[in-house]
Amino acid sequence: MSRIGKLPISLPTGVQVDVNNENQVIVKGPKGTLVTPVDQDIKVSTVDGQLVVERPTEQKRHKAMHGLYRSLINNAVQGVSNGFEEKLELVGVGYKATVVGNTLELALGFSHNIFLALPKEVTANAITEKGKNPIVTLNSIDKQLLGQVAAKIRSLRKVEPYKGKGVRFVGEQIRRKAGKTASK
Numbered sequence: 001m002s003r004i005g006k007l008p009i010s011l012p013t014g015v016q017v018d019v020n021n022e023n024q025v026i027v028k029g030p031k032g033t034l035v036t037p038v039d040q041d042i043k044v045s046t047v048d049g050q051l052v053v054e055r056p057t058e059q060k061r062h063k064a065m066h067g068l069y070r071s072l073i074n075n076a077v078q079g080v081s082n083g084f085e086e087k088l089e090l091v092g093v094g095y096k097a098t099v100v101g102n103t104l105e106l107a108l109g110f111s112h113n114i115f116l117a118l119p120k121e122v123t124a125n126a127i128t129e130k131g132k133n134p135i136v137t138l139n140s141i142d143k144q145l146l147g148q149v150a151a152k153i154r155s156l157r158k159v160e161p162y163k164g165k166g167v168r169f170v171g172e173q174i175r176r177k178a179g180k181t182a183s184k
Contacts, residue, residue, distance in 0.1 A: 005066035009051040009074050012081045017051060019044050025073050029080025032141045036076045042069050051077075079141035086150040090134045092157075092165040097126040097134045104136065108157040108167070116156075122149050135170065 011017060015029040025036045025044055038044060042065055043054045053070040055062040078084070090097055096107040104124050106114045118124055121140050128134040136153065140146040150169070159166035161177040168174065 003067070005053055005055065005070045007070065008047070009053075009070065009077055011049055011051065011077060015077055015081050017046065017077070025076070027073070027076040027080050029077075031080050031083050034076040034080055034141060036069075036072050038069050038073075039065050042066065044069075044073065075143045079143055083139055083141050084143045084146050086138045086146055087170040088136045088138070088150060088153055089168050089170050090136070091159070091168060095134060095157075095165075096128065097136045099124045099126045099136075104153070106153070106156065109165075114156055116153065118149060119145060121145055 012029075015027065018026045018028075019038075020026065023038045023040045023042075025038055027034045027036065041056055041062060043056070045052050045054070051073060053066065053073065055066040090106070090108070092109055094107060094109060098105045102118050102120065104116045104118055104126070106116065108114060118138075121142055122145060123139045125137045125139075126134060127137070138146055138150055138153075140149075154167045154169070157166045159168050159172075159174050161175060162179055164174050164176060
């Protein structure tokens with residue numbers, strides 16, 4: 001039995017879950033609505049105010065999908081009740097970030113600024129304090145979309161290993177390399 005798949009999903013107050021005929025789990029909560037498609041072999045049911053995900057057989061394919069869909073549904077439940085947050089830190093001289101509407105403007109040491117249009121499900125906030133690196137905070141109810149947007153922003157200027165400049169997640173550990181040593 002899948003360790004993740006067999007765990008029931010507890011539903012917080014204010015969260016409603018519907019499973020329709022097209023094998024879609026619709027999760028409604030105070031922050032919004034998410035639709036998660038589920039494979040037709042996997043059965044999702046509500047028992048005593050908790051969601052239970054079950055698989056029909058012990059096939060390798062069913063075992064693989066059991067934990068996957070349980071995690072996806074759990075992420076949807078957490079997203080509509082609490083939401084998700086990702087913080088990115090811009091490390092480098094002159095690196096700046098500003099948010100105007102749904103557009104993120106980044107100055108990352110290139111000859112031009114980068115304008116990134118964010119999906120409507122993702123909200124951004126840029127904080128710049130004197131003497132500290134700028135921090136971009138992304139919020140969304142969709143964990144997958146949030147991670148994808150954060151990875152896209154990080155890929156615009158990856159952290160280089162010598163000085164540690166670039167866009168990184170807050171708290172991320174960077175492996176630093178030693179530079180050249182003077183010979184004599």
